[in-house]
Amino acid sequence: MNRWTPGIAPERLSADELAANFSDLHPPLDDHEAFVAAGRCYFCHDAPCTAACPTEIDIPMFIREIFSGRPEAAARTIFARNVMGGMCARVCPTETLCEEACVREMAEGKPVEIGRLQRYATDRLMGRNAHPFTRAAPTGHKVAVVGSGPAGLACAHRLAMAGHDVVIFEAREKPGGLNEYGIAAYKTTEGFAQAEVGWLIGIGGIEIRTGTALGRDVTLDDLLDMFDAVFLGMGLAGVNALGIPGEDLAGVEPAVDFIARIRQAKNLTEVPVGRNVVVVGGGMTAIDAAVQAKLLGAEHATIVYRRGPERMGASEYERELAAARGVSIVTNARPVRILGQDRLEEVVFEYTIETPQGRLEGTGETFHLPADQLFKAIGQKLEGVPGGIEIENGKIRVDAAGRTSRERVWAGGDCVAPGEDLTVTATAQGRDAAESIHSFLTGEG
Amino acid sequence: MADLRCNFVGIKSPNPFWLASAPPTDKEYNVRRAFEAGWGGVVWKTLGEDPPIVNVNGPRYGAVHGPDRWLMGLNNIELISDRPLEVNLREIKAVKRDWPDRALVVSLMVPCEEQAWKRILPLVEETGADGIELNFGCPHGMSERGMGSAVGQVPEYVEMVARWCKQNTRMPVIVKLTPNITDIRHPARAAFRGGADAVSLINTINSITGVDLDSFAPEPTIDGKGTHGGYCGPAVKPIALNMVAEIARDEETRGKPISGIGGITTWRDAAEFMALGASSVQVCTAAMTYGFRIVEEMIAGLSDWMDEKGHATLDDIIGKAVPNVTDWQFLNLNHVTKAVIDQDLCIKCGRCYAACEDTSHQAIAMSEDRVFTVKDEECVACNLCVNVCPVEGCITMRTMVPGEVDPRTGAVVSGEYANWTTHPNNPGAGCGTG
Incomplete structure (x- = not known):
């Protein structure tokens, strides 16, 4: 184990450190926490949270069911609209969906913790592997x-x-x-x-x-x-290409491959990561790649996005989460060249400005970022x-x-x-x- | 700095906040700590005759909670003091000796026989206590033995026992009333007819706080069974305020000293009781929930409010609201108000809309982008939207000025006062004139 190993290497951190780093982002609510959190819901009429949910889960109703001590009934309410409610409770950017719409966000800047309550309810039912629905008679189709x-x-x-x-x-x-x-x-x-x-x-x-x-x-x-x-x-x-010289150098790869590798790893100590990691892109994939590079022990992980922060696909909440884990975010810069002998060594970026018409223009000023690993996160196709x-x-x-x-x-x-x-x-x-x-x-x- | 000194039927205390007769005042240890915390007085937990009563050995309390386990109501099946009479008397004497400036009233409950009262009164008097409070209120246990609320529910008994006490002691006599009665004015009148110096109210309300749906037993549950207990805490305050006001504005008892009790939790609650005629207040559940320190906020809060409003002494606020308590028939029917929603404060929860649309007068409109507005032509000013709105001050009632047209009725708002007694729809209104 050596945090300072040059290049791309596994085991920058101990197994214990990795386990702690990759533990649950939002630990589940316990019964008391869930009761308190559920008690904050106002049971809004024609609730804005429900309108903000792409699957239109009846959020006030499921929270009321939790409050009345019926988490499994709450889970059924959730699954009736969204059978992936368990995963959504974990990965939904609630801060830009239901929780952004919550009237208590407007009232106090503190929305009801809808995502965590949804997890509380769905965990309860899925925890005993109970399937809440029964199948209709076979149709033959x-x-x-x-x-x-x-x-x-x-x-x-x-x-x-x-x-x-x-x-x-x-x-x-x-x-x-x-x-x-x-x-x-x-x-x-x-x-x-x-x-x-x-x-x-x-x-x-x-x-x-x-x-x-x-x-x-x-x-x-x-x-x-x-x-x-x-x-x-x-x-x-498919993964979008950068289309710049040096893109074929070793160490340059799609961010989604890195993310999949971590997910599929039996042992996180076996996942190699660069000491200096650069991620190009501005969405959730960029955040997930950069944050996990840091969690694996990268010394530097830098996200570089070609436009301003307000144009990033990743929410402010996610960007703050990344910053809290030591990820640097550079905006208004685009990669123009990847340098290295046998493998990636550094990336040349050019600063950009966005014209009032929304067109991106290089300023001509460049800077270099040392990089052992570059993840492309500029979209899939x-x-x-x-x-x-x-x-x-x-x-x-x-x-x-x-x-x-x-x-x-x-x-x-x-x-x-x-x-x-x-x-x-x-x-x-x-x-x-x-x-x-x-x-x-x-x-x- | 407002003068909070309280003189209640000659019993003096540095502030009007007393601890009510209840578990917090059951023994010397508690009472000393209460005085150290700043309480103006205590009513020592009810003494009875030896041998001491016994309490259940299971739960004595049940509760009703709001969100976040906020204790809205507490019920108890505890009886009067279960310690020997002599121990209580000795402790009372010691505490009073060390805290001469604080009010120390002793609550009493003995059988409804004059001899029983004659026996206990000199013993209490000897402690140097400032007064006695007759417990005619406890609704459980003791009432089954002909004491507590069994006395308080019969005005003749109230009067009789009050008279015995007045005849047998020089101490001021306060009669504590039970709310478990149809009309609180009757026992109050009886107490004063018997010579009582004051009444205190309310004692606890008969209650079952819940039912265990697994064992099908009422709560609190003792070995599978439960019984009604006495309910108190913030939930009972409105009932207590009304009963205090009823006595304060009754022709026969108007102006008589009242010690207000029932859900007092903050200085504001206390000020409300005093405005309705209470000249001292007693607290129990709030102390049992938060501990003795709450009295600091009560004292500071009452003092600050009085300073802010220019009230120098308690006499400036006691009973101030009594003239404004009236009967329904005298309310001004020409007074027209309309709900107004402050769009800057509105958080767009839509509870006002749901409440009005589903259960009231369909007087709130909701736009596509969740702007809620009052339809003046439908609004009867019921106040439900104000009450269900989560944001204080967001929905208010605007008083229409005389000359405006009420869009609901099409009538011009009159500046004249007119009530039900003269209303054309009142079958009795024309009597004697037609």
């Missing part, structure tokens, strides 16, 4: 779902609940999509994503085929032959879309019900426009597409 991320799982669950048989085709080895591979480890500890998948398919009628990729192992035409309907929830498999599906602004075009341009094919999650790259939005889209598919299959739509 079969639906294929491509991708087992939040959109695919939410869609599959709602279809299964209605009595349809669902097969999920998952390209990777484990189900869960970004819940399993894309979320910072300290936001979802102790294998929660897999536990959640196991709990969710407890409804019955869902088969998950992992290691089966659309385009490689199965085609959309195959699926349309075998199934009555198809839902595409494949996410964004859609790849592997089957033919016949219309694309709009780089994403699958869908209507309000999630229908694509192709008959019997629906889509949702990050692969559709407009996607917000949020678990909760993907969940809502998967759920709503399932309702549309159900109407189609039963002739009600």
Whole structure:
């Protein structure tokens, strides 16, 4: 173990330090804390928090159920709208959704802790692996779902609940999509994503085929032959490139790969990290990569974003969280060159200004950041879309019900426009597409 | 600096805050510490005849909580002092000797026989105590033995015992009244007819604080059974205020000394009791919840408020609100108000809207962007929106000035006072004139 090892190295910190660093970001509320937190809810009329939730969870009602000593009933209220409520309680940027809308945020700057209360309730029910819903009588209809991320799982669950048989085709080895591979480890500890998948398919009628990729192992035409309907929830498999000299040097890689590596590591002491880490980007992925680099023991982790802080995709809360963990954030600078002999050594950045028209211009002034590792977090892109599906602004075009341009094919999650790259939005889209598919299959739509 | 000195039927104390007869005043240790903390006086927990009573050995208290376990109401099934009479008397004497400037009143409860009172009164007098308070209030345990509220519920007994005491002691006699009665004025009148110097009220209210839904037993529960206990604390304050006011404005008892009791938690509560006619106040639940130190805030708060308002002595505030307590029939029906929502203070919770739309007069409008406004043409000024709003001062009532047109009724607001007794809808209003 040596914190000061040059280059990219594992075991910068002891196993104990790593365990502490990667423990739960927000520890669960205990009964007393939950009771006090729930007592703060005003039970607003037509509640703004619910309106701010992409899945429209009846938040005042579930909090009232917690307050009256019925956390499992609260969980049922949550799951009725959002079957991924357990994960959302952990990863939702509540500070820009329900908690931002909470009237007590306006009143006192201290919203009701909706996210943590949601976790309290959902943990309670999931803790005993109780599945709150029962499946309707089998309909004989079969639906294929491509991708087992939040959109695919939410869609599959709602279809299964209605009595349809669902097969999920998952390209990777484990189900869960970004819940399993894309979320910072300290936001979802102790294998929660897999536990959640196991709990969710407890409804019955869902088969998950992992290691089966659309385009490689199965085609959309195959699926349309075998199934009555198809839902595409494949996410964004590609990563945007920087397009600057030196991008192919060793040590430069997509941030999502680093994040996945940490999530999949059996032992965090085996995950190598640079002594000097640079992350290019301004969204949640950039934050998650930089923060986890620090937590693994990087001496310096710097996020560089090309526009001003107000344009960053990461919320102020997340940026403060990163700053508290020692991450530096540099704004209004863009990478212009990556330097190094055999591998990355430093990155040259140019300061930028944004014109009143929103165009980005370099100022000509540059600076160098030493770097052993550079993570690209400038967005992912859609790849592997089957033919016949219309694309709009780089994403699958869908209507309000999630229908694509192709008959019997629906889509949702990050692969559709407009996607917000949020678990909760993907969940809502998967759920709503399932309702549309159900109407189609039963002739009600 | 306001003068908080209190002279209650000749019993002097440096401030009007006394601890009520209850567990906090059960023994010397507590009372000394209370005086050290600044309490102006105590009413020593009720003495009875030997052999001492016994208490249950299970829970004596039950509670009603608000959010965050705020103790709104407390109930108890404790009886009077369970210590030997001689021990209590010895301690009372010692404390009074060391704290001559504080009020020390002794609460008493003995069987409803003159001899019993004749026996105990000289013993109390010998301690140097300042006065006695007759416990005609306890609603549990003792009442089943013909004491406590069993006496307080029968005005004739109240009068009789008060008279015995006055005839057998030189000490001032305060009669503590039970609220477990239909009309508090009757026992109050009886007490004064019997010669009592003052009344104190309220004692606790018969209550069951809850039911255990696993054992189906009332709480507090002793071995699977429960009984009604005496309820007190902030939840009972409105009941106590009304009863104090009823006595303060009754023709027969108007101006008679009252010691106000019932949920007093802050200086403001105390000031309210005094405004309704109490000339001293007694506190129990607040001390049992927070400890003796709360009296510091009570003293400072009352003093600051009196200074701010220019009230020099307690006499300047005692009874000040009594003339404004009236019967419903005399309320001015020409007084028209409308709710007004301060948009700068509004946090857009919509509780006013839900309350008005679902349960009242559909007089609040809600816009798409959650701006809540009062529909004057529907608003009857019921005040429910004010009461359910989480933000103090956000919704207020505006008084319409004479000459304005009330959009609800279309009538011009009159500056004239007019009440039910003369209202055309009152079948009795025309009697004697038509």
